[in-house]
Amino acid sequence: RAASFRLLSRAAQSRATILVKTQVAIIGGGPAGLLLSRLLHLNGIDNVVLERRPREYVLSRIRAGVLEQGLVELLHEADVDKRLQAEGEVHAGFDIAFHGDVCHIDLAELTGGRNVVVYGQTEVTRDLYEALDAAEAKVIHEVDNVALHALDTDNPTVTFDLNGQKQQISAVFVAGCDGFHGPSRQAIPTSIRKDYELTYPFGWLGMLSETPPVGVELVYAGHESGFALCSMRSRMLSRYYVQCPIDDDVADWSDDRFWDELKSRLPTNVAGALVTGPSIEKSIAPLRSFVCEPMSWNRLFLAGDAAHIVPPTGAKGLNLAASDVYYLSRAFIDYFDRDNESPLEEYSGTALARVWKAERFSWWMTRLLHLFPDQNNFEQNLQAAEFDYLQGSLAAKATLAENYVGLEY
Ligand code: FAS
Numbered sequence: 304r305a306a307s308f309r310l311l312s313r314a315a316q317s318r319a320t321i322l323v324k325t326q327v328a329i330i331g332g333g334p335a336g337l338l339l340s341r342l343l344h345l346n347g348i349d350n351v352v353l354e355r356r357p358r359e360y361v362l363s364r365i366r367a368g369v370l371e372q373g374l375v376e377l378l379h380e381a382d383v384d385k386r387l388q389a390e391g392e393v394h395a396g397f398d399i400a401f402h403g404d405v406c407h408i409d410l411a412e413l414t415g416g417r418n419v420v421v422y423g424q425t426e427v428t429r430d431l432y433e434a435l436d437a438a439e440a441k442v443i444h445e446v447d448n449v450a451l452h453a454l455d456t457d458n459p460t461v462t463f464d465l466n467g468q469k470q471q472i473s474a475v476f477v478a479g480c481d482g483f484h485g486p487s488r489q490a491i492p493t494s495i496r497k498d499y500e501l502t503y504p505f506g507w508l509g510m511l512s513e514t515p516p517v518g519v520e521l522v523y524a525g526h527e528s529g530f531a532l533c534s535m536r537s538r539m540l541s542r543y544y545v546q547c548p549i550d551d552d553v554a555d556w557s558d559d560r561f562w563d564e565l566k567s568r569l570p571t572n573v574a575g576a577l578v579t580g581p582s583i584e585k586s587i588a589p590l591r592s593f594v595c596e597p598m599s600w601n602r603l604f605l606a607g608d609a610a611h612i613v614p615p616t617g618a619k620g621l622n623l624a625a626s627d628v629y630y631l632s633r634a635f636i637d638y639f640d641r642d643n644e645s646p647l648e649e650y651s652g653t654a655l656a657r658v659w660k661a662e663r664f665s666w667w668m669t670r671l672l673h674l675f676p677d678q679n680n681f682e683q684n685l686q687a688a689e690f691d692y693l694q695g696s697l698a699a700k701a702t703l704a705e706n707y708v709g710l711e712y
Pocket residue numbers: 330331332333334335336353354355356361365366367368369424446449480481482483484485486587588606607608609615617618619620621622624
């Protein structure tokens with residue numbers, strides 16, 4: 304405790320209040336932080352979640368929509384999947400199109416019966432919050448100035464401001480689940496941390512509309528004008544994306560312009576079946592591939608977007624957060640229940656092995672389906688040959704399918 308106070312200014316020390324001593328301080332109340340909190344609670348491990356934003360804000364974010372089977376099983380283990388089982392749509396396949404040609408990927412047939420479930424990340428987050436509320440878990444919203452201290456000692460602390468007053472949590476471990484822009488990753492010294500990054504020269508303009516989806520499955524489309532994706536959240540809530548220049552302003556995209564551009568990029572039969580309507584949400588997200596190594600340092604463990612980012616093309620962002628939480632929750636349980644530190648020591652290597660394979664898949668799918676402004680005619684032919692190979696090879700389809708449903712944890 305003396306060490307942790309050393310870092311606080313003298314004035315702050317006089318105001319600091321030890322809020323709680325807990326076993327795991329979790330920074331970030333998105334899917335990674337909430338799912339970790341839930342799994343630890345169910346195993347009797349005390350934890351506190353610190354979230355910067357109000358709950359309404361967290362629940363207003365429209366993000367992922369495709370759940371791998373591993374995440375579905377983990378949500379069942381967390382006993383937060385009742386609505387998911389009732390409302391989630393099991394998808395046994397999807398279409399991938401390239402300049403008008405369409406290839407169906409039969410996930411179930413190609414993977415021996417595995418599939419994905421379409422259910423919004425927003426709903427996963429809502430289900431987690433409800434379960435944590437029911438268990439009277441400690442999730443503190445609207446915290447400011449979160450800072451991590453003494454991570455290289457036996458009693459790390461986290462300080463933060465709440466309602467204008469400095470607070471402090473003393474914990475055995477800190478879990479950094481605070482997304483790409485949070486403070487946790489930055490707490491790993493640059494002499495230790497190595498960042499790997501690839502940014503893409505375009506973004507995704509996403510739209511939510513209360514219209515029936517264009518079909519019963521997702522349609523990914525590469526086109527000479529750029530990428531498009533037809534997804535959904537339910538039978539009356541559709542989610543669409545078109546690739547756009549990274550510096551585009553969403554205000555310049557009227558609904559009509561969006562629908563016209565989407566139709567122009569889809570196979571004719573799909574465009575003809577599109578039911579348009581007013582947007583209820585529209586936003587542009589940048590695309591990047593990013594990995595931080597290691598994903599842990601002394602008493603700090605990163606999970607989810609705090610440690611890695613994938614382009615959404617492969618629908619892996621949320622699903623990687625889940626596999627990180629799967630490994631980290633079991634490692635904490637082994638430590639606290641069985642006094643076994645090995646899984647925590649191995650966490651970073653174990654998680655990164657799966658992360659990098661998902662990075663590879665997301666990068667491959669992004670390269671295949673997007674228009675790269677600087678690509679030359681040779682690279683354009685490589686894209687066409689890649690799709691042609693996919694169409695003609697069962698092995699290529701099986702490779703795509705096993706990555707899409709999610710590699711084993
Ligand atoms: P999150 O970013 O979801 O959560 C981190 C939390 O930490 C946030 O609530 C944040 O407010 C909080 N936080 C940050 N700084 C803090 C601080 N200093 N103190 C306290 N709290 C702090 N993935 C897909 O699979 N498919 C998609 O279509 C898709 N679309 C996306 C669109 C956008 C715009 C973005 C940004 C991401 C998208 N993703 C998508 C990826 C996304 O789903 C993430 O992978 C997923 O949210 C990861 O969950 P977390 O790791 O919990 O991070």
